[in-house]
Amino acid sequence: MxxxxxxxxxxxxxxxxxxxxxxxxxxxxxxxxxxxxxxxxxxxxxxxxxxxxxxxxxxxxxxxxxxxxxxxxxxxxxxxxxxxxxxxxxxxxxxxxxKPFEGDPRYRLKLVAKKAEEMGFKAFAGPEMEFFIVPMSDGKPIFEYLDSGSYFDLLPLSVAERVRRDVAIALSQMGINIEASHHEVAPSQHEIDFKYDEIVRTADNAQTVKLVIKTMAIFHGLYATFMPKPFYGVNGSGMHTHMSLFRGSENAFYDPNGELQLSDTLRKFVAGLLYHARSITAITNPTVNSYKRLVPGYEAPVNVAWSAGNRSALIRVPQARGKATRIEYRAPDPSANVYLAFAVMLAAGLDGIEKGMTPPPPIEENIYRMDEEKKRKHGIVSLPGSLKEAIEEAKRSELVREVLGEHIFEKFMEAKEREWREYSIVVTEWEREKYFWV
The missing domain is CATH 3.10.20.70 (Glutamine synthetase, N-terminal domain)
Incomplete structure (x- = not known):
């Protein structure tokens, strides 16, 4: 305009x-x-x-x-x-x-998107936004379930259904088209998916979607949280992110003559993401609580592998082909800074293309059921198991430092190390119940 x-x-x-x-x-x-x-x-x-x-x-x-x-x-x-x-x-x-401020997250994503364009690509993305809706009292959230629903459940009398309806209406009025909304696996958990778009615009839209969800929940006297794991014993909230590259009007990930109709470009992109997966996890999963979600079980994407279909791998390739060919990176959660998360993910994939990386063979069996010996045989490692481990991985990564820039890299790592220290000295109710009588 x-x-x-x-x-x-x-x-x-x-x-x-x-x-x-x-x-x-x-x-x-x-x-x-x-x-x-x-x-x-x-x-x-x-x-x-x-x-x-x-x-x-x-x-x-x-x-x-x-x-x-x-x-x-x-x-x-x-x-x-x-x-x-x-x-x-x-x-x-x-x-x-x-001059553009080096510490502006939106600018950091723009730089990586520009690099993609210099390589002949336009990058697209589409995240799946998962969240919990909980009751509120006196303006404060109550940490308990609002409903007992599960995946795709229809709750016609639930106020949460009305929240999702109003979110869809509000976003449509703001020019953001909702493709799907539904109840998720855990009680009180929901998902909203919006239209795939150019990567910077998608990041802008993701921020708007989160704002509208929180606003509409408050209008209904409820609270929406994007905390990755607010409740013990149920699935956490992810932000599975679909990505693709286009050359002009053609999807660069699609090759009608390639194996599984997937291009060499896609395979190199996947190889780059797998290579840098552990290094970028501090950015895609930036809170202490993120690692309560990234544990075996609960459909958690902890296995650094890729698959042409099954959801037990970190990266999967949905069955759609042609212009809809894409990869789905399943690690991120909605506590992430979406600009920085998209930036490191895209940069990792582009690095794989630039260096001509080759991914390992796709894993089509259920990795959740593999024992550790079989995982080692396939070369499958796990994502970091804590924020501290993720920070150490990120600090060793030249790619993460380059993508974030010195300003954000130093400030981000400083903030996350401070967060880990604070967490480390807090005495929890679990500890009191476990050790008080020692």
């Missing part, structure tokens, strides 16, 4: 306020709200804000930063307060000298 088109839309829709949206290194959506009358000035000159107040950005002595609106992301928020309309525009972060 041009400046004139944006301003005309704002005027026509009688929008009073604009939320200038951006994302910190933890993946948290931030915003600065301005009256719509200020938008022409912001479009021309950016919006000055204090970067030192944002997690992982800059020190106080270098705090001035600018938000530069990406006009293509304008969307009217489909809810009003006292009849007052607001819209949001996603912004890129710039330094005072007019």
């Amino acid at each position: 041009t400046k004139e088109e944006v301003l005309e839309t704002i005027k026509k829709e009688k929008v009073s306020f604009i939320r200038l949206q951006f994302t910190d290194i933890n993946g948290t959506v931030k915003n600065v709200e301005i009256p719509s009358s200020e938008l022409p000035e912001v479009i021309d000159n950016g919006m000055l804000f204090d970067g030192s107040s944002v997690e992982g950005f800059v020190r106080i002595e270098e705090s001035d930063m600018y938000l530069v609106p990406d006009l293509s992301t304008l969307a009217i928020l489909p809810w009003t307060k006292d009849g007052v309309k607001s819209a949001r525009i996603i912004c890129d972060v710039y330094t005072p000298d007019g």
